[in-house]
Amino acid sequence: MERKLAWVGLNLLPLLTPRRRTLLLERFGSPKEAWEALGKGPLPELFGEAAPQIWEERRRAHPEEELKKAEQAGAKIVTLEEAEYPQPLRELPDPPPVLYILGEWKEEDLLAVGMVGTRRCTSYGRLVAKKLAQDLAARGITVVSGMAPGIDTAAHEGALLSGRTLAVLGTGLGKPYPAGSEKLMRRIAEQGAVLSEFPWDMEGAQWTFPRRNRLIAGLSRLVVVVEAPERSGALITADYALEQGKEVLAVPGPITSEASAGANRLLREGAKPVTCVEDILEELNMLPLGPARPKREPELPPQAAKVYGLLSLEPLSIEEIVAQTGFSHANVAQILVELVLSGLVEELPGRRFMRKPG
Numbered sequence: 001m002e003r004k005l006a007w008v009g010l011n012l013l014p015l016l017t018p019r020r021r022t023l024l025l026e027r028f029g030s031p032k033e034a035w036e037a038l039g040k041g042p043l044p045e046l047f048g049e050a051a052p053q054i055w056e057e058r059r060r061a062h063p064e065e066e067l068k069k070a071e072q073a074g075a076k077i078v079t080l081e082e083a084e085y086p087q088p089l090r091e092l093p094d095p096p097p098v099l100y101i102l103g104e105w106k107e108e109d110l111l112a113v114g115m116v117g118t119r120r121c122t123s124y125g126r127l128v129a130k131k132l133a134q135d136l137a138a139r140g141i142t143v144v145s146g147m148a149p150g151i152d153t154a155a156h157e158g159a160l161l162s163g164r165t166l167a168v169l170g171t172g173l174g175k176p177y178p179a180g181s182e183k184l185m186r187r188i189a190e191q192g193a194v195l196s197e198f199p200w201d202m203e204g205a206q207w208t209f210p211r212r213n214r215l216i217a218g219l220s221r222l223v224v225v226v227e228a229p230e231r232s233g234a235l236i237t238a239d240y241a242l243e244q245g246k247e248v249l250a251v252p253g254p255i256t257s258e259a260s261a262g263a264n265r266l267l268r269e270g271a272k273p274v275t276c277v278e279d280i281l282e283e284l285n286m287l288p289l290g291p292a293r294p295k296r297e298p299e300l301p302p303q304a305a306k307v308y309g310l311l312s313l314e315p316l317s318i319e320e321i322v323a324q325t326g327f328s329h330a331n332v333a334q335i336l337v338e339l340v341l342s343g344l345v346e347e348l349p350g351r352r353f354m355r356k357p358g
Contacts, residue, residue: 006035007079008063011098012199013038015054018094020047031097069200074189075102075173086195088112092218092244096197100173102185103193109166112142113280114220114241116213116234117151117227122259123348125151125227127313128251130158132224135277137163139286142192144219146170146212147185149178151226151234156188164192168216170209172202210236217241222283224274225250228262235262238271247283249274298344303327307335308355311345315352 010016010031016024023046028034037043038058042051070077078084080097086105089095113136117125133143133155143159145152147167159165167188171177173196176185185194197215198208213233217223217240225248228234238248250271253260267273274280300308303325310316310324321332336353339345346356 003030003032003081004077004079005063005067006031007081007097008066008077009035009058009061010038011096011197012061012063012066013054013057015047015050015057020050020054021097023047066200069174070100073102073173075100077101086219089215089218092214094214095218096215098197100196100198100200101193102173102195103189103191105166105193105195106164108140109142109164109192109219111140111284112144112166112220113284114144114216114223114237115151115155116145116216116223116225116237117155117263118229118232118234118259119148119150119152120229120259121150121154121227122257123315123352123354124313125251125253125259126154127354129154129226131313132226132251132274132277132280133158133165134161136280137161137165139163139277139281141284141286142166144168144216146209146216146233146237147176147181147188147194148209148233153181153184155226156184160187160191166192166219167194168212168219169194169196169198170212171204172196172198172200174200175203177204209233213237214240217244217246220246222247222249222280224248224280225263225266225271227251227253227257227259228266229258230261230265232262235266238266247272249280249283251275298342303331304335304339307332308339308344311353311355313354315348315354317350317352321353 024034028037042055044051047054067077078099080095115133129151136143137159142164143155144166145155156165165188188194213236216237223238223241225234225238241248248271250263250266251274253263306325307321310321318332322329340347344356345353347353
């Protein structure tokens with residue numbers, strides 16, 4: 001336990017960067033001896049001008065309290081030396097020495113796909129992420145994402161409909177981002193796990209979210225970018241995946257959509273396009289044998305069938321449907337109400353309609 005407390009304590013020191021931690025461990029040999037040495041006074045020969053601040057951080061750090069916080073919340077803290085530590089993260093060049101886990105990482109999570117994208121996603125991106133995640137989870141594939149608003153949340157919600165999901169936070173588990181996401185975090189923990197390398201009460205910073213992206217890539221066999229503008233954290237995750245020797249796939253988006261500019265660039269650079277879950281399964285060598293059974297269209301009255309046939313995952317307004325069918329506004333509105341009530345069509349904000357994925 002003393003060794004574990006030492007690891008947790010070292011992880012509580014913000015100024016003890018991975019490089020400084022490596023220097024410290026090389027000097028003193030073990031986390032316990034390094035922790036004790038830090039408590040005896042500054043180490044300017046190792047840390048230069050930062051030595052007094054690191055020593056002060058050490059004086060204020062209480063690893064025993066950190067363990068209690070996790071235990072009281074039903075979470076656990078595991079170190080790189082413990083058997084419960086997720087195996088894929090051990091293979092990273094810079095694995096976090098300490099992980100906070102709410103829920104449980106399981107051996108079945110070795111078959112996992114990362115799904116990431118922009119916080120400011122379109123309705124199309126949100127629905128595609130949810131649909132793909134649901135289809136993957138239904139096939140026993142764990143979906144990994146970052147629990148941020150937008151594509152990440154849609155991916156988690158889709159996976160929760162049919163299987164397991166893992167969320168990697170860019171904050172401590174006690175300060176999930178965004179505020180108010182505790183309910184989603186608990187749902188994910190019930191059907192998977194929420195993980196973080198940061199101390200329990202640590203809030204997010206500009207550097208913490210990119211750093212957590214390497215863990216999303218690390219836990220995944222491959223990464224799918226659903227929607228991402230040119231400057232997006234999702235592209236950082238894609239870069240980490242490539243550095244780790246993993247494939248990156250991307251969902252094509254409209255050439256006029258800023259939300260898809262980064263994903264479309266990945267496609268130009270050689271990423272495999274994703275148009276259905278089978279594209280991902282093929283990359284995982286999991287395609288079923290034989291041709292897929294064609295999906296039956298629902299049996300509908302002629303006018304309803306025509307309206308339904310126009311709809312896809314790209315939302316249309318009532319006016320657009322009227323223009324394409326020649327039906328009256330009132331008639332189209334009534335048909336759409338019936339299709340929504342039957343579960344075939346989904347109404348989006350702004351009185352726009354699309355087929356319900358599934």
